[in-house]
Amino acid sequence: MADSDSLVALITGAASGMGLALAKDLLAKNWRVALLDISQAGPSIASELGPSAVYFHSDVSSWESQAAAFGGAFKTWGRIDFVALNAGIDDKEDFFGPTADADGNPVKPNLKTVDVNLVAVFYGIRLATHYFRKNEGRGGKIVLTSSDAGLYALVGVPQYTACKHGLVGITRSMAPILAKEKITINAVLPAFVPTGLAPPGLIDAWPKEHITPMSTVLKAFNMFVDNDEMTGETGECSLDTVYLRKQPEYANESQRWGREEGGKVWALVYPG
Template structure:
């Protein structure tokens, strides 16, 4: 039974998040929509945030939640989103910083500063601004969980789209660094790194993926992984989601340390 079917039938998958309040950016479609459904299915009250007001309100209605239009590349819009969630439901416990866009250009002759800034604004600034805006609310509740949507492009080289890879590598680095940095506040920060998953971003790639026999990961599989992250106890982790494999935290190699003169 899918999350949508469970909500419509009134059969929730569990109550692990009952009483919790969650924000999902980019929640109107694709991965964000699936995340909103999964959170609601697990008992959370959900605030759906997106620039697409029509689709965003439809998702909010489906999960019996609330909708807020938000441009995540704007710091004040992120602050207003958190204030809205607090006004609606009394606080915030979970933030899924999921909004993102395709880059649409490279660094050569096709470089477009406007496209570059748009991608950086959504894919990286949206995570940084969202984290900055939500931290006071999480601290006020005694802690909470933040999950940023990165990508396998944040774990590997992507020669065909280096700027998108740069965005996502930055999110991965932020997750790994903020995990321990926020421990004293009881705030867990992790990233989810899907491969080619069902979303608008892969629309230009669908024919190529089909021709290569590359399976597209269902959005629900990514949402299920996010739910595992939110209800777990890890922090500073970057969970890969790949077709046909069990999702788990990516195991980074340890960087070689310096050789001290005394060791020579």
């Protein structure tokens, strides 16, 4: 990548927690940062961060809203080099609650979590790819904020668990294709970090020795931002260590064939 004082990052969910910590870390290294969020605090946070930060009020689960913010960031600085698709929420309804409305008809589930944690990430990758293609062949970097719930189910939180598993799948599925355009895609998978995401009471109840510091998450982000080659990696962040996790071992030789030699057959019908 070019000198860091000319680089531009776009971060979703940047007004709090991990997104804000990442924004501050990059600004300290002379990046310019576009912060996207739905928080009312966004504008004042960005102005406190100084002239290299700009805030876009954007609900990333809306294509129009997220696309407008990407467009605004590109218009402001004329380039986007790194995109952190980090916004996330936990499940907004008890999936196992009442299934019938007042008339006895089945109630449609509220899938807002899927819209924010998964659909919005597809939107963000499409937008990142679009703007990276304007970088005269230099490509760009994408980091998704998955979770340790992308590896180990969080019981009773099915939408969150499905989406975070989904981001691991996206990372591994897209990396070889995006690499052809010098675009890297990796995921950070934090364990429990005390942020605004934690429901009331959880932080107090969580034993201190099992808290992962923000510094470990930043270590994972930096590993992916600073490396031009590393792609398709999933960095589980627990306590002070980032573990690069691999896909599960093949169950048998046939399954290995299906993904390795069989790749030539898949390529007949899918981009390969």
